[in-house]
Amino acid sequence: MSTGDALEADVLVLGGGPAGAWAALSAAESGARVVLADKGYCGTSGATASGGNNLWHLPPGPRRDEAILARQHKGAHLTDAGWMDRVLDTTYRRVGELADWGYPFPHHDGVQRRSSVQGPEYMRRMRRRVHRAGVRILDHHPALELLADSDGVVSGAAGLARQREHRPWRVSARAVVIATGGCAFLSGGFGTNVDTGDGLLIAAEAGAELSGMEFSTAYALSPKWGVHTKGLMLQFASYYDERGTLLDLPAGVPPRQAAALLLARGQRVFARLDRAPRHLRAAMREAQPNYFLPLEKAGVDVFTQTYPLRLVYEGTVRGSGGLRVLTEDCATTVPGLFAAGDAATRELVTGAISGGGSHNGAWAISSGTFAGRGAAGFARRRGRPERGLAPLGRAGLRPTGPHTLTPKEVVAAAQEHILPPHRSYLRAGVALRASRVSLEGLWRETTTGLSGTGRDRLRARQAASLVAHARWITAAALARAESRGMHRRTDLPQRNPALDHRILTGGLDEVWTRPDPVLPVLLPARDEERAS
Amino acid sequence: MIEIVSSARCVACDLCIKVCPTDVFERGADGIPVIARQDDCQTCFMCEVYCPTDALYVAPLGDPAPPDSPHTDEDALVQRGELGAYRAAVGWGRGRAPGASLDKNYLFTQDAPAREQR
Structure with a gap:
């Protein structure tokens, strides 16, 4: 057929x-x-x-x-x-x-x-x-x-x-x-x-x-001009500022995370793999050709030259x-x-x-x-x-009103709430609540006036999906009123034991959240084992 | 992003049209694929890997290369052997050992002397 x-x-x-x-x-x-x-x-x-x-x-x-x-x-x-x-x-x-x-x-x-x-x-x-x-x-x-x-x-x-x-x-x-x-x-x-x-x-x-959905804040480091987010080799990196001065990164945090935090705060950060042992360099290339090749194409020798980094959002792909x-x-x-x-x-x-x-x-x-x-x-x-x-399809597929929005406009509007590192890498209640209000409006406009024909039919659906995701992510990030794992709330930096459970979310016109009644199943910690 | 389809090398097999995950190419009138939607390219190099005649060049840039960029100079890139470089790295093509058999990731991940993992 x-x-x-x-x-x-x-x-x-x-x-x-x-x-x-x-x-x-x-x-x-x-x-x-x-x-x-x-x-x-x-x-x-x-x-x-x-x-x-x-x-x-x-x-x-x-x-x-x-x-x-x-x-x-x-x-x-x-x-x-x-x-x-x-x-x-x-x-x-x-x-x-x-x-x-x-x-x-x-x-x-x-x-x-x-x-x-x-x-x-x-x-x-x-x-x-x-x-x-x-x-x-x-x-x-x-x-x-x-x-x-x-x-x-x-x-x-x-x-x-x-x-x-x-x-x-x-x-x-x-x-x-x-x-x-x-x-x-x-x-x-x-x-x-x-x-x-x-x-x-x-x-x-x-x-x-x-x-x-609050665990959707994965970012990876790529060359500033590029998209290749392979990070494994950065275990051998030192990090520098734009003058070539070695950055003094805080102890107790993996260097790659410390570098990411600086980028999220708007600083420029450069990397060079000068800590890579010579005898491992050939193996490094064989392990991660898609880290090395894009940099080589750009004319960078990562062992001797620094290159600028940026944060690329990876959302729930790596969340x-x-x-x-x-x-x-x-x-x-x-x-x-x-x-x-x-x-x-x-x-x-x-x-x-x-x-x-x-x-x-x-x-x-x-x-x-x-x-x-x-x-x-x-x-x-x-x-x-x-x-x-x-x-069952609705938003972007079967609009309830006249066509007023293009997929491109909707994608850009949704991205604004999620992609910038100051929105997702570092979250804050005030910004999340503001996003929640804007995204309500954007969802209503999307369901009313977003559609497309031909290839734009798919693009419209993708755009609607991004708005729906932005709303679920924002709702879950507000419901998790603490910091835990990759979910970093600058206004609530501590972990809250009352939130030792997963958070469910869903809904389209009405987004909801609630604690997962199925609790995590944990092995007894080793210290406790020894004590007992 | 994809910058070059070398008509000198292309055999119009259209494999790149088929395998591109974001559907960037269209078949041209002469059978040679054209870059119809460069904006959709995600620089994943999959077309370079699959191209049997090393006729494609994907620049390492997340945006289209400017017109005077070395990444659009086909003759210079061909001369430096930069077309099909990722296919060579992956070890596909006649006479090559599959790159997977040379994979050394185990030296750099959780079981290895090196610590920080991705």
Whole structure:
């Protein structure tokens, strides 16, 4: 059946990054007929294909408990030890399969090192695997909205085919997995501009709940002129001011964070990797070519020359907020709807801090596996969806008034509340409350007067998604009246033990927040263990 | 951002049109892709990785290169071997070892002597 027509599937996966690929593969392994639709191209789309992933990857044994304990502490006690254990276990097994399929993991001392995957290689192989499993892949098929039956059970999605004159497509399915990635607000960070949070908007229209949206303040350092936010090598950096004077950074804070704080306060900061041991320099290049190559193209030798830095917003891509998952198979609160990868909350495995640099990569693999199997199981138990499914899309798609706004205007208005480091890297109650009021107005204007035709239909939806995200983020940041992890309130710098719980948010015309009644599950701290 | 599609090297396979995650290219009248939506380019280098003839050049800049920039001078860039540089780094193409097999990230992450991780 050609695109532009209607397709039928047991499981529809939205998103073709690692989480979507693992979800599609897992659903197909469970016997489901699967369609995977990606906004871009499954294989290059998303932050992983461009950037690669380190993985939270540990063999069975006592090191897992140590890792869980370490992360629950760093993650500021919002994690869930049971989920972490399952994620470690599933990631370990799945990465083992990836090795069995021939992924060329490097060898060191006669042992395969499986704690890192290179983006293009990993995702090219995942695409091939998904294709061989019989999954129908639809590239350049952004989803614009979900479809539901008369009981409100999610029963498919509809969108447009970007490379086929924007013709409409529609897939009716017994279950849907949202694996559309996080939201980086079109900040330009390499690989993240596909991540406009579309999946959360369409899920929220179906009534899905979100969690951890206050943990959306991830920024990364890139060259001032560029977009390459690879930070691992900056462990060897010294930081300088514009006169070339070594910056005296505060002790007790990792230097990269201290440099980021200076940038957030408007200072200029330069980096040079002068602390890189000579014998490691070749290995550094082999580890992170996408850190070195853009700088080399710009004529910078990072070992001998300083280069200026800037902060690039990475939002929930490298933060931890997303769709709330209710069950071990990553079901959301909406029947028929499952979530995986950066579209789902990662607080369970990384808490209040960034899951970038290993946990998010492991979460994509494992949550994709859970959600794919869960969706296939749901599809098996469910009958074929009725005809005449209701499309749920509203803002940007079905405006309630005359066309008055362009996507570009709405994107710029939403970005203003989120992208500047003084808004998100350092938050303050006064500014958040002002944003809340402005964003209410912007949402009303968006629902009334934003729409587009052709390619702008997608752009309008993306713009609406950014406004919705700005509102959820602002509401959650106000509800978390403290500082914790990456959520830094300059007006409330301390952690408040009364907020030792996750915060849920959701809603479109009326945004709400409330404490998650499901409490974090923590391992006893080691000191307590010793004392007992 | 993407700056150059070298018509001297391009074989009009249109792979870049297919793989670009933000749909920056359109097929030109002669089959050679044109950069139709440079503003949508996110400088991810995926087109450079996939291009089988090293016909593309993505500048390391987040904005379009100014007209007199070295990043738009095709002849000079070709001479310096800068087209297809990321494909070489990733180790794709005939006679190359996959970059993944040389990956040394394990030396720099949590298990390694170096501490601060990304």
